[in-house]
Structure formats: structure tokens, C-alpha cells
Amino acid sequence: MTMPHQDQSALFVMDGVKGGHDGMSYSNPKKFRKKKQEVLDIEKLANDVRAGDRTALSKAITLIESSNTEHKEQAQKLLQELLPYTGNAIRIGITGVPGAGKSSFIEAFGTMLCKIGKRVAVLAIDPSSSLSGGSILGDKTRMEELVRQENAFVRPSPSAGTLGGVHKKSRETMLLCEAAGYDVLLIETVGVGQSETYVRGMVDFFLLLVLTGAGDELQGMKKGIMELADGIIVHKADGDNLRPARRTMQEYKQILHFLQPSTPGWLSTALSVSSMEKVGLDKVWDMLMEFEQTVKKTNYWNIRRREQTRDWFHSMITDQLIDSFYGNPERKQQVRKFEDEILHGRLTVTQGVNALFD
Amino acid sequence: MTMPHQDQSALFVMDGVKGGHDGMSYSNPKKFRKKKQEVLDIEKLANDVRAGDRTALSKAITLIESSNTEHKEQAQKLLQELLPYTGNAIRIGITGVPGAGKSSFIEAFGTMLCKIGKRVAVLAIDPSSSLSGGSILGDKTRMEELVRQENAFVRPSPSAGTLGGVHKKSRETMLLCEAAGYDVLLIETVGVGQSETYVRGMVDFFLLLVLTGAGDELQGMKKGIMELADGIIVHKADGDNLRPARRTMQEYKQILHFLQPSTPGWLSTALSVSSMEKVGLDKVWDMLMEFEQTVKKTNYWNIRRREQTRDWFHSMITDQLIDSFYGNPERKQQVRKFEDEILHGRLTVTQGVNALFD
Incomplete structure (x- = not known):
């Protein structure tokens, strides 16, 4: 559903690959333009990487390594484009x-x-x-x-x-x-x-x-x-x-x-x-x-690679679980408290764990 | 707060080490009697274990190994009694x-x-x-x-x-x-x-x-x-x-x-x-x-033992996190679905993990 609009951003939106933008307002045209350009950049970057452009590859790796949230999303988009190759x-x-x-x-x-x-x-x-x-x-x-x-x-x-x-x-x-x-x-x-x-x-x-x-x-x-x-x-x-x-x-x-x-x-x-x-x-x-x-x-070549990918996935799940658990500062303090109780012999390890998860 | 009551269970309650039982009803006297006896048993068991009674030690190990919820609680109580020794x-x-x-x-x-x-x-x-x-x-x-x-x-x-x-x-x-x-x-x-x-x-x-x-x-x-x-x-x-x-x-x-x-x-x-x-x-x-x-x-003797206890605690935390994550049957199915997508190259590992945690 596009509405007639004088602002250039509207043209960008109308040109967009994915036309649906229900519920979005045109009040921030700049944001729209930015979004559009970034989508194009990732596609171009993917093509440049595939063409063997070393500068593009360096840029892509930097994007992958970035901890910026927006970059992370773009990195995953880029990687998905490139996965078949x-x-x-x-x-x-x-x-x-x-x-x-x-x-x-x-x-x-x-x-x-x-x-x-x-x-x-x-x-x-x-x-x-x-x-x-x-x-x-x-x-x-x-x-x-x-x-x-x-x-x-x-x-x-x-x-x-x-x-x-x-x-x-x-x-x-x-x-x-x-x-x-x-x-x-x-x-x-x-x-x-x-x-x-x-x-x-x-x-x-x-x-x-x-x-x-x-x-x-x-x-x-x-x-x-x-x-x-x-x-x-x-x-x-x-x-x-x-x-x-x-x-x-x-x-x-x-x-x-x-x-x-x-x-x-x-x-x-x-x-x-x-x-x-x-x-x-x-x-x-x-x-x-x-x-x-x-x-x-x-065929162990392929078997190992599949195993490596599966292990990677499950170890990332475990990492994520541990990160979100210890990432909570209050939880972290609790862990330290129980650890102390355990090391001083006032609590069994199982009691400490049970208390943490209660 | 004890109330006069004809049932024998009331006597047990009145004799109890921990007298408080607010909010509990006397409608199930048998349960009360059982509870009381078990509290005494754990103390006796702890003493018998300490006295070197091999039958008591066997019984204590069986209790520790039990997966019954009530037994688990008793096992931890027993273990805490014995920790100082x-x-x-x-x-x-x-x-x-x-x-x-x-x-x-x-x-x-x-x-x-x-x-x-x-x-x-x-x-x-x-x-x-x-x-x-x-x-x-x-x-x-x-x-x-x-x-x-x-x-x-x-x-x-x-x-x-x-x-x-x-x-x-x-x-x-x-x-x-x-x-x-x-x-x-x-x-x-x-x-x-x-x-x-x-x-x-x-x-x-x-x-x-x-x-x-x-x-x-x-x-x-x-x-x-x-x-x-x-x-x-x-x-x-x-x-x-x-x-x-x-x-x-x-x-x-x-x-x-x-x-x-x-x-x-x-x-x-x-x-x-x-x-x-x-x-x-x-x-x-x-x-x-x-x-x-x-x-x-x-002093590495003590250092290692402390490290072992700390590692034990943290590995039990990790186990608990993984168990509760994969223990959810719906989650398990999702994991399998994303794993499949990843192994077929339709999703990056990071995307799979992000999707799981969203």
C-alpha cells in the first residue's frame, strides 16, 4: 500500500524489492533512504567478494567481526547470500x-x-x-x-x-x-x-x-x-x-x-x-x-564437516545459554555468593545449584 | 502455633524440632507422621554413617543416587550434615x-x-x-x-x-x-x-x-x-x-x-x-x-581441590542450563528444524542460534 508523497524517500520505498511497509510512517524519510542503501550495499559487497575483490573481502570480514548490532544483522545477510558458494x-x-x-x-x-x-x-x-x-x-x-x-x-x-x-x-x-x-x-x-x-x-x-x-x-x-x-x-x-x-x-x-x-x-x-x-x-x-x-x-570428509557444523551450532547454543545466564549482573553476584558458601563447606554443590535455579 | 488435636499426628508435630506449620492443615495426619519420622531418620542416618556403619553408608549412597524428588531433598540434607566431616x-x-x-x-x-x-x-x-x-x-x-x-x-x-x-x-x-x-x-x-x-x-x-x-x-x-x-x-x-x-x-x-x-x-x-x-x-x-x-x-593439593569444587559447581550450572533448554520438547523440535536448515546450507549457524533465542 503506497501513498502519493512528494518526498524522495517515497520513491525509494516504491522501488524497494520488498514493497510491504504497512504500519510504517513516512515521518523519517532519512531512515528509509539509509535502509535502502544498505540493502544494496550488502548485495554489492556479496558480488564483489564473489568476484575475488580483496578489498571487498577485507570489508566483509570486518563486518563479520563487528559487535555492532546493525552490523551483525548485515553480516548474517551477507553470509547467507554467500553460503551457496x-x-x-x-x-x-x-x-x-x-x-x-x-x-x-x-x-x-x-x-x-x-x-x-x-x-x-x-x-x-x-x-x-x-x-x-x-x-x-x-x-x-x-x-x-x-x-x-x-x-x-x-x-x-x-x-x-x-x-x-x-x-x-x-x-x-x-x-x-x-x-x-x-x-x-x-x-x-x-x-x-x-x-x-x-x-x-x-x-x-x-x-x-x-x-x-x-x-x-x-x-x-x-x-x-x-x-x-x-x-x-x-x-x-x-x-x-x-x-x-x-x-x-x-x-x-x-x-x-x-x-x-x-x-x-x-x-x-x-x-x-x-x-x-x-x-x-x-x-x-x-x-x-x-x-x-x-x-x-x-566419505569421512563430508561426515566430519557435517559434524563440525552441528557441533558449532550446539556449542553456540551452549555459549548463548551461559552468556545470558552469567550476563545478568544480579545472577552473577548470586553465583559468587553460592560459590563462596560451597567453598567454605556451608552448602553442597547441588544445594547451591538448586538455590540458583529456584 | 499448635492446636489441641486428638490425632496422634498432632503430638508428632508438637514434638517437632521445627514447630512452625502455619498454613498447613491436619486433614492428612499420615503425611505429618511420615514427615516427622523422615527428619529423624536423616539425623540418625548421618550419625550412623559417621559411626562407620557400612549398612548406613550403603543406604546413604542409595539415597544420594535416587532420582525421586523427596529423596533428593533428603539426600542434600544428609550431605549438608556430613559436609564438615x-x-x-x-x-x-x-x-x-x-x-x-x-x-x-x-x-x-x-x-x-x-x-x-x-x-x-x-x-x-x-x-x-x-x-x-x-x-x-x-x-x-x-x-x-x-x-x-x-x-x-x-x-x-x-x-x-x-x-x-x-x-x-x-x-x-x-x-x-x-x-x-x-x-x-x-x-x-x-x-x-x-x-x-x-x-x-x-x-x-x-x-x-x-x-x-x-x-x-x-x-x-x-x-x-x-x-x-x-x-x-x-x-x-x-x-x-x-x-x-x-x-x-x-x-x-x-x-x-x-x-x-x-x-x-x-x-x-x-x-x-x-x-x-x-x-x-x-x-x-x-x-x-x-x-x-x-x-x-x-599447597597445590588444596588449590586443586578448591578448583575441582568450583569447576563442579559451574559444570552443574551448565548442565542445568542445557537440560532445561533441551528438556523442552517444543524447543528440541525447533533445534532439530534449524539444525536441518543449517546442514542444508539455507541458514548460517549464527542465524539459527539467533532464531532459536528470539
């Missing part, structure tokens, strides 16, 4: 202790992939963040060669306030990169306990970078990380370090043999690589291709 | 794959402890449950010697419907055993993935039983269990198996050296034991005593 990349998680050379590996490996025609998107840890353990030389010297590649897209994330550089929006960022046509996704994370399990839950292949000296390396490792890995790379296998690196690789192969495989049907293995001399990078790609072939054959 | 035992979790000989170890170790004057309570897996991996000879031949000891209390739990024989009430059962004066608690669990992490979260010391052949053994092991262990026992170190068991023990010691300790300040170690020949059991007790001394010195 997602899922076609191989998703690779890369972890390792600080100093293992994650960024130099990604730089060398990504550049090699670009040169053989792959389109590579990297979710990297921002080295300017003090906790990341990244290069102290700053962002500019990081992945210098890779960012110059036409087929590469590097998105740095601050590790502060996140789980080892990975956060709740990383999964959605991955989907955006896939819609933009990237076929290899490298997700960097620094080992901070839970981040590896989290990243394992969103990738197809989980790669662990280590240095020579299996003992020392294992010593510093968080629990169970090795068992999450589909592949281990003994890094910096160059110069005097070449022989020890080969030996370490053998040691890891032996240990991996004892552990349960991270991916059913795939025997996790170890390789030695020099990113500086660019030796062994092709073997890493061969391993990934063999992995993809093996795991797609059993 | 808890916390004085060493809590030991015992795990291992089926066939590792958990029950024969507990039988031999527990009996030895009783003979040196310790009071030992065992939360054991009921072998009549098919999933337990326990003896097929049935309950009677299990821990036969131990149950005859005056200082022992053995409580079997069905493993069906529980996490490897351990369930949500096991923590409260432990508290009851402590109130009853038991100073060593042995909590048996069979490895079913998450049960070990769960048990690790409720004990001071986590003991892993393995057999010879570290490779095979590790192969069958769930992820990360080894890293949870404070000690590993290579079991059945007797006869022809003695030498291989010693070798395996050395292998485990080496592997443990590579892993992060489960308890800060304590270097997890391996021992070889024969429960049949009763060899090495004293070494296990020495290890436990050394552990207690070491960990109490740094």
Missing part, C-alpha cells in the same frame, strides 16, 4: 610453539602454492600483539612475499582476547574466503591449551610445526596436541640442523605410530621442511592431496 | 583398558592397605554390566578378599548409563565415604573416552593400569589419557611376563618424561606390579605417600 577449499589448521616458524612456513608454503596456481587465504596471527610470539619486526616484514602474490589473501588477527589468534568469527571468515574463491585456507594458531582443539574442530587437516629435539619439544607441548595432528613438520631442517631434523622426524614418526590417528583411515605422518631453502614444501602439498583423496574416498 | 581422604582414580586387571589390583592393593590399618572405600564398576569389561564370573568372586576386610567398603556401580562406571553422584558418594571415616578412596573407571578427564577432575591422584607391550597398549589408548596420569602401573608383572613388564615400565618412564606432568611439581612415574603374587603393592603406596607430601608442600 562455500565449502570448496581445503581447510588447514597450523599450530606450533612460538619460535617454531609458523609464519615463515606459511609464507614459503603459501607462495609456492600461488605459483602452482592455487588461491591461498591465510588467517594469520597479528605479530603486533605481544602474546602472539610473532616477529618483533612488525607486520610489514611478515609474509612479505606472500602478500605480493595476486592469488593470496592474508588476514591478520590479533591474538589478544582470542584463543591463540582464533576467535568465534574465524569459522565465518573461512566461509567468506571460500565464497571469494580461495581453494586453500591456512589458519594459524599459537598453542595456548584449548586453541588447538578448537581449531581441530573447524579444519580438515591439522598440521603441527615442531623443531629438532623431540624431547624438549614434547616437553613444552600442551596435552594431546600431537594426537590432534594429521601431520607433523620438523621445521628449519637446513644447514647444521638438517641431520638432527631428519632424526627428530624419525622419532616423531615412531611416536605417531603409537597414537590414535586424528582422522579415521589416515595414518598421521612427519616430514622435515626448510622454509628458508624452500625444501620439502612440495612434499607437504603431496601429503595434503593424498589426505584429501584418502578421506574423501571413505 | 569430609575432605580427609586421599582420592585415587584408577583407570585402564578392559583386561588390564583393575579389579584384581584394587582387591590386592586395598587388602594390603586394610592390613596396615587404613580404611579403604572403593567405588567399583559392577561387572554384571556388559559394558564394564569386568569379570564374567559375576559379583561374588570379585574383590572377595577385600570385602571381607573390616576396614573396607566396596560400592559397585553399574557402568551402563554412566561415564565408564562414574556418574554425576560419584562425587557426593566420595564425600559420604569420607564422612564415614575412610581415608583411602579408590574410584575405578573403564576408559570410554571422556570418563578419564571426568575422573581426573574429582581425584587427587590418577593411576593408569597397563599391560606389557607399550606399543599395543598405547595404540588402544584414548587420546591424552597418559598425560592425565600421575602414575602408571604395568600390571601382571609375574611369571614369564616379569621381564617384558619391567621393559615396558622403562618405556613408559621414558614417554612420561616427554609429557607434561598431570600435577604441577610432580614427575609422573611408572611401576611394575603383580597383584597375583602381591609384589610391588607397597611401592604403589610409597608413591602415593610421596605424592601427597610433595603436593601438599606446594
Whole structure:
């Protein structure tokens, strides 16, 4: 139901894709114009992302990461537009202790992939963040060669306030990169306990970078990380370090043999690589291709992805439940009060919980 | 405010510790009598438990495990009475794959402890449950010697419907055993993935039983269990198996050296034991005593227990939130609907969650 009106906003409304606007007044024409433009922007942004425009992709990721309510709505609209074009990349998680050379590996490996025609998107840890353990030389010297590649897209994330550089929006960022046509996704994370399990839950292949000296390396490792890995790379296998690196690789192969495989049907293995001399990078790609072939054959590839999506959904439900529960300041205070009573032995845990929910 | 009344129930009410019964009618005297008796019972039960009466302790555990609403209230009342007398035992979790000989170890170790004057309570897996991996000879031949000891209390739990024989009430059962004066608690669990992490979260010391052949053994092991262990026992170190068991023990010691300790300040170690020949059991007790001394010195003993109680409280809150969310059948149907939409790529995960909570 449109009414004749002199104001331009009315024309916008009449042009609108969705004509129904019952119950709305024309008293705020500016709001209407704004709304209309934003709808167009999201569509354009979606198209630009799909066309492989890197600036558009950056903008889209920023929108996804925004905590502004209006942005959140737009982000979901954008993501829904792009959903049909997602899922076609191989998703690779890369972890390792600080100093293992994650960024130099990604730089060398990504550049090699670009040169053989792959389109590579990297979710990297921002080295300017003090906790990341990244290069102290700053962002500019990081992945210098890779960012110059036409087929590469590097998105740095601050590790502060996140789980080892990975956060709740990383999964959605991955989907955006896939819609933009990237076929290899490298997700960097620094080992901070839970981040590896989290990243394992969103990738197809989980790669662990280590240095020579299996003992020392294992010593510093968080629990169970090795068992999450589909592949281990003994890094910096160059110069005097070449022989020890080969030996370490053998040691890891032996240990991996004892552990349960991270991916059913795939025997996790170890390789030695020099990113500086660019030796062994092709073997890493061969391993990934063999992995993809093996795991797609059993259909576990799709099964895992469905499971990951389902788990994501249910863990977001749980997060939401916990957030709204603890988000209430009065409730929070009550929790603290009961916690105190329990820790002082005046109340059983069950009594505390029952009292909270009464 | 008591009123003269001919019915006997009135006398009960007048005798009641808590006299106030405003708003209640005398139309159901039987209910009143029942209430009164139960109040007395809980107090008596608490006293009997504290006096070390094993029948009372059994009854108390059954009450704790009951899902009847009235029983639940009584159970919490009982537990609160007993709370001041808890916390004085060493809590030991015992795990291992089926066939590792958990029950024969507990039988031999527990009996030895009783003979040196310790009071030992065992939360054991009921072998009549098919999933337990326990003896097929049935309950009677299990821990036969131990149950005859005056200082022992053995409580079997069905493993069906529980996490490897351990369930949500096991923590409260432990508290009851402590109130009853038991100073060593042995909590048996069979490895079913998450049960070990769960048990690790409720004990001071986590003991892993393995057999010879570290490779095979590790192969069958769930992820990360080894890293949870404070000690590993290579079991059945007797006869022809003695030498291989010693070798395996050395292998485990080496592997443990590579892993992060489960308890800060304590270097997890391996021992070889024969429960049949009763060899090495004293070494296990020495290890436990050394552990207690070491960990109490740094105060981590208390810190961990407080953390465990706090975690227990918050995980019960989360459970309660999830239960009430999914417990609603309408909600459950909605979740399934949105899950379907998401898995078919028609909705983003965030949209699905937002729609659910709107």
C-alpha cells in the first residue's frame, strides 16, 4: 500500500524489492533512504567478494567481526547470500610453539602454492600483539612475499582476547574466503591449551610445526596436541640442523605410530621442511592431496564437516545459554555468593545449584 | 502455633524440632507422621554413617543416587550434615583398558592397605554390566578378599548409563565415604573416552593400569589419557611376563618424561606390579605417600581441590542450563528444524542460534 508523497524517500520505498511497509510512517524519510542503501550495499559487497575483490573481502570480514548490532544483522545477510558458494577449499589448521616458524612456513608454503596456481587465504596471527610470539619486526616484514602474490589473501588477527589468534568469527571468515574463491585456507594458531582443539574442530587437516629435539619439544607441548595432528613438520631442517631434523622426524614418526590417528583411515605422518631453502614444501602439498583423496574416498570428509557444523551450532547454543545466564549482573553476584558458601563447606554443590535455579 | 488435636499426628508435630506449620492443615495426619519420622531418620542416618556403619553408608549412597524428588531433598540434607566431616581422604582414580586387571589390583592393593590399618572405600564398576569389561564370573568372586576386610567398603556401580562406571553422584558418594571415616578412596573407571578427564577432575591422584607391550597398549589408548596420569602401573608383572613388564615400565618412564606432568611439581612415574603374587603393592603406596607430601608442600593439593569444587559447581550450572533448554520438547523440535536448515546450507549457524533465542 503506497501513498502519493512528494518526498524522495517515497520513491525509494516504491522501488524497494520488498514493497510491504504497512504500519510504517513516512515521518523519517532519512531512515528509509539509509535502509535502502544498505540493502544494496550488502548485495554489492556479496558480488564483489564473489568476484575475488580483496578489498571487498577485507570489508566483509570486518563486518563479520563487528559487535555492532546493525552490523551483525548485515553480516548474517551477507553470509547467507554467500553460503551457496562455500565449502570448496581445503581447510588447514597450523599450530606450533612460538619460535617454531609458523609464519615463515606459511609464507614459503603459501607462495609456492600461488605459483602452482592455487588461491591461498591465510588467517594469520597479528605479530603486533605481544602474546602472539610473532616477529618483533612488525607486520610489514611478515609474509612479505606472500602478500605480493595476486592469488593470496592474508588476514591478520590479533591474538589478544582470542584463543591463540582464533576467535568465534574465524569459522565465518573461512566461509567468506571460500565464497571469494580461495581453494586453500591456512589458519594459524599459537598453542595456548584449548586453541588447538578448537581449531581441530573447524579444519580438515591439522598440521603441527615442531623443531629438532623431540624431547624438549614434547616437553613444552600442551596435552594431546600431537594426537590432534594429521601431520607433523620438523621445521628449519637446513644447514647444521638438517641431520638432527631428519632424526627428530624419525622419532616423531615412531611416536605417531603409537597414537590414535586424528582422522579415521589416515595414518598421521612427519616430514622435515626448510622454509628458508624452500625444501620439502612440495612434499607437504603431496601429503595434503593424498589426505584429501584418502578421506574423501571413505566419505569421512563430508561426515566430519557435517559434524563440525552441528557441533558449532550446539556449542553456540551452549555459549548463548551461559552468556545470558552469567550476563545478568544480579545472577552473577548470586553465583559468587553460592560459590563462596560451597567453598567454605556451608552448602553442597547441588544445594547451591538448586538455590540458583529456584 | 499448635492446636489441641486428638490425632496422634498432632503430638508428632508438637514434638517437632521445627514447630512452625502455619498454613498447613491436619486433614492428612499420615503425611505429618511420615514427615516427622523422615527428619529423624536423616539425623540418625548421618550419625550412623559417621559411626562407620557400612549398612548406613550403603543406604546413604542409595539415597544420594535416587532420582525421586523427596529423596533428593533428603539426600542434600544428609550431605549438608556430613559436609564438615569430609575432605580427609586421599582420592585415587584408577583407570585402564578392559583386561588390564583393575579389579584384581584394587582387591590386592586395598587388602594390603586394610592390613596396615587404613580404611579403604572403593567405588567399583559392577561387572554384571556388559559394558564394564569386568569379570564374567559375576559379583561374588570379585574383590572377595577385600570385602571381607573390616576396614573396607566396596560400592559397585553399574557402568551402563554412566561415564565408564562414574556418574554425576560419584562425587557426593566420595564425600559420604569420607564422612564415614575412610581415608583411602579408590574410584575405578573403564576408559570410554571422556570418563578419564571426568575422573581426573574429582581425584587427587590418577593411576593408569597397563599391560606389557607399550606399543599395543598405547595404540588402544584414548587420546591424552597418559598425560592425565600421575602414575602408571604395568600390571601382571609375574611369571614369564616379569621381564617384558619391567621393559615396558622403562618405556613408559621414558614417554612420561616427554609429557607434561598431570600435577604441577610432580614427575609422573611408572611401576611394575603383580597383584597375583602381591609384589610391588607397597611401592604403589610409597608413591602415593610421596605424592601427597610433595603436593601438599606446594599447597597445590588444596588449590586443586578448591578448583575441582568450583569447576563442579559451574559444570552443574551448565548442565542445568542445557537440560532445561533441551528438556523442552517444543524447543528440541525447533533445534532439530534449524539444525536441518543449517546442514542444508539455507541458514548460517549464527542465524539459527539467533532464531532459536528470539
